[in-house]
Amino acid sequence: MKSRSLIALTTSALALPGITSTANADSPPTESSFGYRVSTYEEDNLPEEFLFLGDPERYDITIHQFQLVTPVGENYGLTLSSSYESMSGASPWYALPVFEGEKSIVMSGATIHEQRRDYNLSLRRYQDNGNYAFSIGTSRENDYYSWSGGFDIARNFNNDLATIAGGVSVSNDDINPTDAALFNRVTDESKRTSSAFVSVSQIIDQNSLFQSSLNMTRHKGFLTDPYKLGDTRPDSRTQWAWSNAYRRFVNSLDAALHLDVRFYNDDFGVNSLTLNAAWYQNLGDNWQITPSIRYYSQSAADFFTPVNDFSLYGVPNSSDYRLASYGAVSGGLQVQTFIDDMSLVFKIERYVTDADYSIHNGQSSPALVNFTRMSLGVSYTF
Secondary structure (H helix, E strand, O other), X not given: OXXXXXXXXXXXXXOOOOOOOOOOOOOOOOOOEEEEEEEEEEEOOOOHHHEEEOOOOXXXXXXXXEEEEEEEOOOEEEEEEEEEEEEEEOOEEEEEEOHHXXXXXXXXXXXXXXXXXXXXXXXXXXXXXXXXXXXXXXXXXXXXXXXXXXXXXXXXXOOOOEEEEEEEEEEEEEEOOOOHHXXXXXXXXXXXXXXXXXXXXXXXXXXXXXXXXXXXXXXXXXXXXXXXXXXXXXXXXXXXXXXXXXXXXXXXXXXXXXXXXXXXXXXXXXXXXXXXXXXXXXXXXXXEEEEEEXXXXXXXXXXXXXXXXXXXXXXXXXXXHHHOOEEEEEEEEEEEEEEOOEEEEEEEEEEEEEHHHOOOOOOOOOOOOOEEEEEEEEEEEO
16 A cells, blocks of 8 residues: 555646646556546535526536556556536526616526436556556446547656656537437537647655646537527637646644646637645554645636627627636545555535626626535445
């Protein structure tokens, strides 16, 4: 089993896009491990004062995740992961103005039931001074199919105290919306996505490390949401993200501080800032508790409209709350225990949004979402 100092320093810490763990980066797995996690995600109902028509009950999602990591020969590691997601609930359909300038939301008229399955396979080759990996994946819903592939590579320098990594990936998505004839939706559309990242990691001393990465993602094709009335978006989107992570293990407290900051920009006009802090506290020999807090703020897209303007047919405009200006604060608590070759983990998170929380400019939406997320996982090394 890994030392808990190392676990406290790196566990789930470098999970931002383009951020990859440098700990044991060039050591292939010597044992196999299997993990399972079940998560529930529940959105709060839309407040009655904003509901014009439809079902106020928003999405409930249950996710089952599986992962198998196993050595292949002396220098390879194979990772196989899959998930099954079931979703039910209603979502904002469009927004209408009402008396005295108030805005009201029309929700989808019927409860949505969907399932999604995805599978991913990665083979990593470990070398004396780095590693590289190829990955493939597929995802399927009743109206959606996607495949993806990727490659990443890392090389160590400065007596293995510094690492430069990079990677590229591509995906192709096909969408066949349901009830297309009834609601005049598109029947068959697709989009293609390509992305690349480069990161630099530096071990500062025996108890701390820093990593910075730059990500670029390019979407091309059908980017409109066919399930939102009056939604029209450009047929391309370029996204940039600069992510930074700092880890510091505190020997006297047997704990580690995780700090993350992420700056984001795209040509939809959205700018965002993400700040995240977590404290990984070891308790005794077999327990670890991790409180965390996260702040997020974004500006509105250039074509966001708080109420739908159906006279703008064919012109980019959307009332999708995800393209509005808003801020969000979330807090979480994770408890993990280690029993011989087994690990059990429980996590709960509460996420709250509000237009007043944002430090960015732009119009907001009454359809902003609050949610609670919980997960329970187990992993076993053999």
